[in-house]
Structure formats: structure tokens, C-alpha cells
Amino acid sequence: MSDNKMINIYDIAKMSGVSIATVSRVVNNNPKVSEKTKAKVMEAIEKSGYTPNVFAQGLGLKSMRTIGILVPSIADLYMSNAVAHIEDNLHDAGYDCILHCSGYTASEKETHIQLLLNKKIDAIILVGSTYAGSEDETHNTDYIRRAAKEVPVFIINGLVDGENIYCTASNDYQASYDVTTALIESGRNKILFLTDSRSYSANQKKKGYKQALTNAGIPCDEKLMVFTENSIPTVKALLEKDVNAEFDSVFATDDGMAVGAIKYALSKGLKIPEDLSIVGYNNSTLCICSEPELSSVDNKIEKVCKDTCDRLIQILKNADNVPSQSVVACSLVKRATTNF
């Protein structure tokens, strides 16, 4: 195909009758160039359509103004939304983004972080609490600390301690505690907790749920804490036959599972919220799509992303006193599947 030898800095230098150093200065907006030469060079650049070779730039340079974004799966609604916000914020600040989808296994995550690191990015953003690991494996965030030795690492929705690691998470513990408490106060005491993950965030939610139960003097029934897939039909089928305990309400860590519960109630002829109260999580489009419309926790993804990007920009400006952890409060959006 068109192996048209790309035009380079020497061509521009020749065209405008200056040295390549001067061309470089013009390209990099170095102030110490006379308006006159600048104009000449600019003209040559414009009419030739010259753009600097990023690899040559990258070779000697410290910064490529590129941020690496790592996400387990971009098909996930929550993550694709987050990436959209991040991309937007960073692009406005003059940064380019490069996205990798890592999958969920530890080895995949490590591989992709390394891939990203190899591209001389200025920082890494890890989207999703899966990167913050699960409760029983205490050492499995070491790969993050290792990466943080090279560039600042930002984590969306997970908290990991370490030098050069910055975390922003929504307060899932509190939100979960509040929802569970509200459910209890509205007269429920057999609350089915559905989750599809053992991530940091999922664990926080579970803790909030348990604490609320404990505080209300209700024993935690293991049979009411169910691990499943985030799929409407799967959850529907599960509730129809595989749950060996009575329940009067459902609290799911993602809207998809909550909608599965709605479908279950509908097929059983249960009244919502009277016979079954249901609360979802993420406040996604599914909430206003379902019937009845789903009450759900808004985990403020947009704000979390904004905070992350703001701090990233601060850090790359070498600002001081940038907090290493910040927590954003969630809010419950009440719709038709709850009576509070």
C-alpha cells in the first residue's frame, strides 16, 4: 500500500529555510522564536500537512501526554460509562487515552498493566473494583504497587494502599448499610442479598448489609446471601427454584440482578413492593426500563471519574497535597419497587 515516505522535520526545515531545531521549537511552542520565522515554519507545516512522528518524540521524551486506561470488560454498562467520562475529562485536559481490556483473571491483569507500562504512558487508571482484589487474598494487589513504582496509578472504585497510588471509590459500604436499614425499617427482615462479584466493592456492600442486619438485631442467614451471575434470566430462574429460604425483599449489587428479581415476582404474581421490595445498584438505564421501575443506588460514577481525573491532572502537574484516597457518597434513587 501507499508507502509514501512520510514527510519529516528535515523537509520542513528545508522548505522554510531554517534548521530542524527551529522547526522543533515551533512545533513545541517554544517562546524563543521570532514571529517571523515562526510564521514561515507554520506555513510550511500547514501546506505539507506535517505531523511529528510520535515514536521519535517518545524516544527521548519523558511524557507522551497519554494515559493508560485498564478495564476488565468494556461491554459492562458501568465500565463503559466510566470510560466515557474519563476519556472526556482527560481529553479536555490535553491527554490522549489508550484503552486495554484485561479480563478478570490475575494473570491477564498483570500482563495488560505491563503492556500499558511499556507505552510510556504518564499514568494508569484502573477502572473497577476487581483490580482491588478480594477479601481473602491479601497479597494480590502487589502488582499494583509494582506498577506504581513506574507511574502514578489511579483506581476507580477500589481502595488500595501504597506509594503513588490514588483511589476514588463510592461509599458502597454506607449505601448498602442505608438501603438495608431502610428495608428493615419498612418492615422487611428476610432480605435476599444478590451479588455477582467478590471484588473490593462487592465486599463493601456485603459488609454494609451485614452490619445493618446486626445493628437491627437480625441474624445473618447465609442462605440469604447468594452469589450468582449478573443476568436477568439467570436470576429469575434462580429465585424460582434454587433459593432455599424465604425472602420478603431483594437487594442486588447490580441492576441486572434486581431486574431478574422483578421478573421473578411478576411470574409468581407477587406484588411489588408489597410482597417483594427490590433495590438495585448502579442506577442504570435498566431502572427506568423495567416495570415497575426499579429503585436503585446511584453510585455517582460521573463524580468519581471527575475526581479521579482532577487528581490525576494535579499529580502530573507535580502539585502537592493531593489526597491519596477519596470517597464519594452514593444516593438512593427511589422508584416503584420500594415503599419508602
Added chain:
Amino acid sequence: MSDNKMINIYDIAKMSGVSIATVSRVVNNNPKVSEKTKAKVMEAIEKSGYTPNVFAQGLGLKSMRTIGILVPSIADLYMSNAVAHIEDNLHDAGYDCILHCSGYTASEKETHIQLLLNKKIDAIILVGSTYAGSEDETHNTDYIRRAAKEVPVFIINGLVDGENIYCTASNDYQASYDVTTALIESGRNKILFLTDSRSYSANQKKKGYKQALTNAGIPCDEKLMVFTENSIPTVKALLEKDVNAEFDSVFATDDGMAVGAIKYALSKGLKIPEDLSIVGYNNSTLCICSEPELSSVDNKIEKVCKDTCDRLIQILKNADNVPSQSVVACSLVKRATTNF
């Protein structure tokens, strides 16, 4: 921060007592290296954790095995799904992906294509028919042809003619024609057509709709072809007051709008599908979330992505006879909002 001078090919050469040329050969799996030296070098590489500098590699090299993906918005369900499939396919074939979100305006699109081109990518994939332009502006795909002079360009869900341009689209014209015809045959003749786009694909859908009407001898009423936003509440409100024509069915070019129509019917007490038949497009999660569940056109996004990636891989292998356009048939997934 840790400005630890990165370890380079010279370090490895020194450590293993060979020249940098030999190290390079080992790194690139060049067969003409003795097993013995190879082993020595590998050991040095492994214990030092050396990875080649991509910029230095990129400088002299023709291929970086990186594909640029351009998408108007990654928050869109259809697009994020497509990107997930593409990423997956290409990663399996040993390619890295770099994602840019361009937005929908012509100037943004051009800028981002240029940005991508600057990164020595091996090919560009344009996701979404917005890149294929609208019906009345015949010249606005020139920027694609310009890009195609540098690298092969692949378009998902849009057809653009030109050297080095490869397109894969779902057959939206046919699908739309078929749905409209089915609606007519089930006794409907006032079919409201809702769309939120003037992209290539949206135009194909509109053509199919009109043709089916014409073939059935039903006049096309402009009042029944409504341009709106792809938002459930917006469409609901629109149908409640801003449509100045009777309609007995709704065909929307995206599921979101179709769900808006469901919500409208529910609030009006209309029976679905008896009083109002509704068909959506994209067969997204919304279809099985809504109540009643939504009949929708499955536009085979996964297949379209697979085809695109397969051909991309062929092209980059310099294979001959790679078709420049291919069309994938859609299928209607019948659920509860239609009686056929």
C-alpha cells in the same frame, strides 16, 4: 517519582556477554541464534525484567501491531459491545488496540482520525454508521478516503466506497423492510417510525420502512416519521403530546426509543400488542428488561465484528481477494410486543 533509568538492550548485551544485535535477534525470535546464546540472553532478560522500548521499536519499524479503533461514544451500548468484540478478536490475533472517542461532529472525527494515524497504527476501525455520513452530504466521507491512503480503513455498519476501505454492515434495509411488512401483514397501517440519527444505517432503515409501505400501497405520512432523542422519558413524553397523527404501531431504530413507546402505552392504558405493536432495534438488554418484553431486530453485532476483524487480519497478511464490502443479515427476535 521513580525516574529509574530504564534498563535497555545494551544492559542485556553486557549482562549476557553478547552484542546488542544478538539480543535484538533473541527478542524478535530470529531463528539464526544458537540455542546456547539464546538461553544466556533469555536468562539476562528474565532476571532483569527487560522489555524493549516501544518507541525505539516504532521509530524504524513499519508495523507496531496496533489497531486504532474510533468510536463516537463508548457510553453507547451498541458501540461498547462492538468494541468489546473487536478488542477480543484482535487481541487473540496478537494486535494491540488503541481506542479514541471522537464525538459526532465532522471536525472531531477528522481530528481523531489524524491523531490515530500519527501513532503508526496498522489499520483503523471506524465503529458506527455515523462515520459513513448522511444521505444529503455526498462529499463528507472524503476524510475517510484520505485516511485510507495511509492505512486500511474498516467501517463497522456503514458502506463507503474507496480504495483500501473495507466495510461490514448489517442489512438494515432488509430488516427494516421485513419488520414493516410484518407489521402491515398483521393488520397495521399507521406505523410510527422513530429514529435518533441520520447516519448511513438510519437512512437504510428509513428506506426499508418506506419501501415496505409503498409496496403495500400505503402512503408514507411524513408525520409518522419522527426524529427524536434515544431516551425513554423523552420518547414517552413525545408520544403523549407531540405526535400529530394516529398510530397503531411503533418501529424504532433503537431499543431505547421503543421502550419509551412501551412506557407511553402503559401510561395510556393501551394494550400491547393489540392496541399498539412495538418493535425495537439492536436486541439489547433493554428488550428482556422491559415489560412486556420487546421484540427487536438483532443486528448481529458480534458477527459483524468478527467479519471485520477476520478481513483486517487477512489484509495485514497481504492476502488477495479480500472482499471490500460484506453484508450480514439481521433477524427479528419476537417477544411480547408483537403478535407475529
Added chain:
DNA sequence: TTGTAAGCGTTATCAG
């Protein structure tokens, strides 16, 4: 204000 020249870390072309 401008030019010269020394890297930056690879790959590739020659010799050996």
C-alpha cells in the same frame, strides 16, 4: 534568536 550535534533504544545491513 538560531544552528550544530549529541543522544534516545531499537532494527537491519553488512562483514566476518
Added chain:
DNA sequence: CTGATAACGCTTACAA
């Protein structure tokens, strides 16, 4: 099979 060495295109002291 292995080693020098010349590109690759740019940035940046240092000189002028």
C-alpha cells in the same frame, strides 16, 4: 552464527 554500525525522527544542551 555473531558483531559493528548506520539509520529512524525528534529534543535539547551548548555554541554562535
